[in-house]
Amino acid sequence: MFTDTHSHIHFAKEFPDVEDLIVRAEEAGVTNQIIVGCTVKDSLQALEFVKARPGKWFWSTLGVHPHNADQLTDAVLADFERLVGEEEKVVALGEMGLDYFRDFQPHDLQQETFRRQLELAKKLNVPVVVHIRDAWDDAMRILGAVGNSKVILHCFTGTIEYARECWRRGYHTSFSGVVTYPKNDYLREAAAEAPAELLLIETDCPYLTPQPYRGQRNEPAFVVETAKCLADQRGLTTEEIANITTENALKLFGIS
Numbered sequence: 652m653f654t655d656t657h658s659h660i661h662f663a664k665e666f667p668d669v670e671d672l673i674v675r676a677e678e679a680g681v682t683n684q685i686i687v688g689c690t691v692k693d694s695l696q697a698l699e700f701v702k703a704r705p706g707k708w709f710w711s712t713l714g715v716h717p718h719n720a721d722q723l724t725d726a727v728l729a730d731f732e733r734l735v736g737e738e739e740k741v742v743a744l745g746e747m748g749l750d751y752f753r754d755f756q757p758h759d760l761q762q763e764t765f766r767r768q769l770e771l772a773k774k775l776n777v778p779v780v781v782h783i784r785d786a787w788d789d790a791m792r793i794l795g796a797v798g799n800s801k802v803i804l805h806c807f808t809g810t811i812e813y814a815r816e817c818w819r820r821g822y823h824t825s826f827s828g829v830v831t832y833p834k835n836d837y838l839r840e841a842a843a844e845a846p847a848e849l850l851l852i853e854t855d856c857p858y859l860t861p862q863p864y865r866g867q868r869n870e871p872a873f874v875v876e877t878a879k880c881l882a883d884q885r886g887l888t889t890e891e892i893a894n895i896t897t898e899n900a901l902k903l904f905g906i907s
């Protein structure tokens with residue numbers, strides 16, 4: 652059984668056929684999914700999506716992505732705090748972080764929004780789903796300063812040096828379809844070296860489709876390709892990768 656720790660299948664526009672895609676995922680053994688929110692509204696939609704499917708092993712997160720950093724207000728933080736307390740399906744905060752590549756929001760505002768969500772997660776003792784693009788030094792400094800212990804570097808694409816620093820701090824590195832791309836030997840090196848207990852897999856669907864489906868819309872069933880790539884790197888079977896990463900996810904998100 653596979654756990655896709657970063658899925659956006661609640662995006663109604665991208666996934667009009669979502670029920671078919673859930674069936675395909677289950678047929679591929681991808682039974683567990685963390686549905687990740689990116690804006691205030693989107694986070695609430697992720698929660699509604701999960702609550703509408705109580706029989707599934709689906710959970711959700713609440714977060715303000717750096718692209719939307721200006722959305723985070725005191726009222727939003729208060730709502731997030733209340734929902735973490737009230738809703739058992741909410742298992743983490745994020746996605747949150749810094750994105751200096753797209754650079755949609757001023758850096759100081761991105762940093763403030765990131766820090767405030769990290770502080771709330773630390774207070775509530777829930778994991779954080781972190782997005783970092785072209786902002787590793789600032790992101791690692793802020794993470795270290797706030798001192799969260801339950802951290803997921805979603806779609807890890809940092810250097811091996813940053814990877815080692817993440818593992819030294821006990822952060823989880825989550826590998827996406829990007830690890831399967833032919834030119835990304837540096838990521839396969841990290842996938843081979845990662846401590847087993849800090850390893851996770853994800854799709855980030857509809858984005859970042861793995862080989863051999865690259866060019867198509869991504870979907871949870873394709874996380875199996877990322878697992879196969881990790882299995883090759885580590886000399887394990889795909890099933891062993893499925894078990895290791897699912898165990899890690901259930902433990903980290905406090906799901907039983």
Ligand SMILES: [Zn+2]
Nearest residue numbers: 657687746855
């Ligand atoms: Zn995402």
